[in-house]
């Protein structure tokens with residue numbers, strides 16, 4: 001399904017992306033992210049992860065462009081993947097944090113990324129993401145589940161609750177639909193996810209070192 005640039009795509013399964021599913025706290029505001037935000041989102045992502053990503057996605061102009069294109073494509077063509085951002089209404093209006101929630105299974109979604117950019121270590125990227133996919137399949141294969149695909153907060157805006165707003169948003173959708181949520185958690189993110197009910201499902205000797213597969217069962221609403 002293709003939608004026009006700048007329009008908000010309709011999720012396929014009745015996911016509510018309207019304002020009543022969007023919570024705000026203090027001067028932080030949660031809003032849908034659009035194609036006009038993409039370069040800022042990539043900037044936040046590199047600022048958040050820093051050099052830890054050099055092996056997979058070195059911060060080169062080519063890889064940034066690759067990310068810009070990949071996100072634009074997903075925003076415009078895969079409405080089951082929803083981008084949400086947090087802005088500080090007291091600031092310059094640029095995103096300070098964002099998340100990509102994917103409301104499809106890996107089988108429904110198909111390939112997660114376009115072909116790797118030549119600046120990336122393509123073998124490492126394939127091995128890394130194939131292993132993550134295998135872990136998701138091990139834990140939730142054959143079962144409908146929602147995936148917190150990406151989450152990043154600009155370090156200077158950390159510990160203000162932006163990450164929590166973005167996690168909460170997707171968990172609310174999962175609870176409304178009665179669907180488990182899944183995340184490949186970084187060490188930095190795992191304590192936060194635990195607060196939302198995600199449980200560590202790692203098994204010694206399998207998966208990706210320092211990445212914690214976490215599952216959250218839906219909570220009954222009301």
Ligand SMILES: CC(C)(COP(=O)(O)OP(=O)(O)OC[C@H]1O[C@@H](n2cnc3c(N)ncnc32)[C@H](O)[C@@H]1OP(=O)(O)O)[C@@H](O)C(=O)NCCC(=O)NCCS
Pocket residue numbers: 048049097150151152153154157158159160161162163164165183184185186187188189191192195
């Ligand atoms: C993980 C990450 C997304 C968290 O984002 P964040 O915006 O700082 O998240 P929050 O502010 O909601 O929560 C972070 C902590 O601050 C606390 N916090 C939230 N609001 C707060 C406030 N107003 N005052 C003080 N602390 C607060 C939270 O309880 C949480 O505590 P914890 O570390 O003990 O769990 C961010 O650190 C990041 O981008 N890290 C690098 C990239 C990464 O690892 N991404 C996750 C991939 S799975």
